[in-house]
Amino acid sequence: MTDLHTSPAPLIDIGVNLSNKRFEKDLEDVLKRAQKANVSQLILTGTSEEESDRVFKLTQKHANNFPNMLYSTCGVHPHDAKHFNSDTLNHLKALAENDSVVAIGETGLDFDRNFSSPTDQEKAFEAQLELAIELQLPVFMHERDAHQRQFEILKQYRDHLIDGVIHCFTGDKTALFNYLDIDLHIGVTGWVCDERRGQQLQRLVNNIPLHRLMLETDSPYLTPRTIKPKPKGGRNEPAFLPWVLDGIAEHRNESALEVAEKTTAAAKTFFRID
């Protein structure tokens, strides 16, 4: 096991795929390690109808042993947009009634791989934005190679949306500034620790006001490349969020403590949790 690296202040991991098979066998241990690393709250990402159910059930199952630690989102990822219909919408709406469901999403546009057609993606995205407005919940968003269109759509809804985050931001300066212009939050993952793919993000990260910045691992994906030695099997987990914190602090020239305190405050306000 990689040595534990502990955050100087409690952190919130705003994007964790805990329903992934790779966490099936040792989820309790994963949660305990997160606590030891001072990662005190996790927002489990719902990526489809099924996954939204699964992550909600996980938050319920572990609520007694890990009080006030687990929350979830419910939504349909753009890859899955072709399956989105009116039943889906009702299902998400019912799930979102639960107090532990704190955002709509993951939704958005992904024109990189187009696993669903752009038309289906836009329909599902707009339906979920409307749901978020109706329920007055923030939106957890994905975007790949679709900034122009996503920004256009978001501008139409922004006045009525309470809050939105572009999770795992890896876009360029124009995209970042456009999203910030319409008062969105930005989620940063271990990309910021990647000396090859992450260079653009490393240069841009100091443009994000701390009250709009939130941290995420996107576990089990995107293991920070700064972790030495590399974790066994390459699986990322919430306990590794302090490496993301350090990457951000380094490239902003700020202390890890300040970044931890302010981004955690931002996440609490964003998701309306204590």
Ligand SMILES: [Zn+2]
């Ligand atoms: Zn995503």
